[in-house]
Amino acid sequence: MKRHIILKLSMAFLCMPFLTACEKELKPYSDNDAWLNFRYIDWDTREELMQDDSYYSFAMRSASLGIDLQQDTVWLEVETMGFLSDHDRTVELQQDTIKAEELEENGEAEAIPGVHFVPFDDPTLLTQSYVPAGATRTKVPIVLLRDPSLDEKNVALRVTFKDNGIFKPGYPAYNTHTIHISSRLTKPSQWDMYYWDYNFVKYSETIHELMIQWTGEPWDDDYIKQLAEGDPTYLSYLRSYFQEKLDELNAERQAQGEDILREPNGDPVKFEPMSF
Incomplete structure (x- = not known):
């Protein structure tokens, strides 16, 4: 809901100069700037495609594939604003800082480049991170690493867009995404x-x-x-x-003289939904 409101207000402010200058001849749109947003919403259907946060578990992914993964690639869909281009355009990501109180609240540490993920300036990643000619959407890779520290504590990686002279970050509500990374089982994002x-x-x-x-x-x-x-x-x-x-x-x-199965906090395990 918050993202919907921000977008509508932004569009309203963009339209105001045109409404107040209706007696003047309108000039053709000539701004060559281009922006990037994570594709959280399908604006044709208003369907929410993904949330601001996603959760990745090496344990769950390894179980689903039947192999012991030590690294894996997550692909995030992005979309452009501005004119189309007749050539490929490079997308560059960068790590965004997470406030200490937010990390503490979630019991996480901040992800470290080269330890928990491949740095975004890695040449191999950059060759795969681009918007194809004539396109407005693409998927960009983030390579996660299974460092032993993940056995003790989850980490969070907040990603945003780097102004690389080709693209600028788009709307604030759409230009960051946080990946919560674990070696253990963790709640899938689709669950929420x-x-x-x-x-x-x-x-x-x-x-x-x-x-x-x-x-x-x-x-x-x-x-x-x-x-x-x-x-x-x-x-x-x-x-x-x-x-x-x-x-x-x-x-x-x-x-066998054992207690019933309990959660780590002592509560009995139950297959029941939460009440509203």
Whole structure:
């Protein structure tokens, strides 16, 4: 909603000079500047495509691919404002600083170039980061690295656009994106997109691990989107199925003199949604 309001106000201010000068001859638009935004919204359908934050887990990605990943590439879609071009135009990214209180609130550290991600000025990355001739959209790569420090603490990487003389950063609400990086299981971004804490089950790493174990599915963004856009009754079935499996597991644990399965904070594991 905030991004919608900012864009509408910006467009209104841009239009004001034309409204107040209607008696004058309008000059052709000749500004050669070009800007970049992350493509958060499809303006034709008003569909939200992704959020300001995304979550990447080496553990989840490795499980989905069946290999032990030590690095991986995340592709973010960007779009241009301004005139089209008849030649390819290089897109350059840069790291944006995250406030200490925000990192502390999320229990994260700030990502370090060369340790947690390949620096954005890497020549190989730059050859893959461009808007093709005649295009207004492209995807740019961010290469994440599985440093051992991720076993102890998650890191956050905030990305923005560098003014490289070809492109400038676009609207403030659309020109940054934050990737939360972990070696452990972490909540997929699509989980929040579909409000699954309220519509399916409240997320926890324990629940995530059990769902992967009991279904053999990765439960990553692609799989969650597939389920969310499918038959809603199947989600209800899955929740019941998981709770039955949990009840069986707890019964086995108690028969062996063990406690029921609990979250790290001591709460019993439950396959239940949050209440509104």
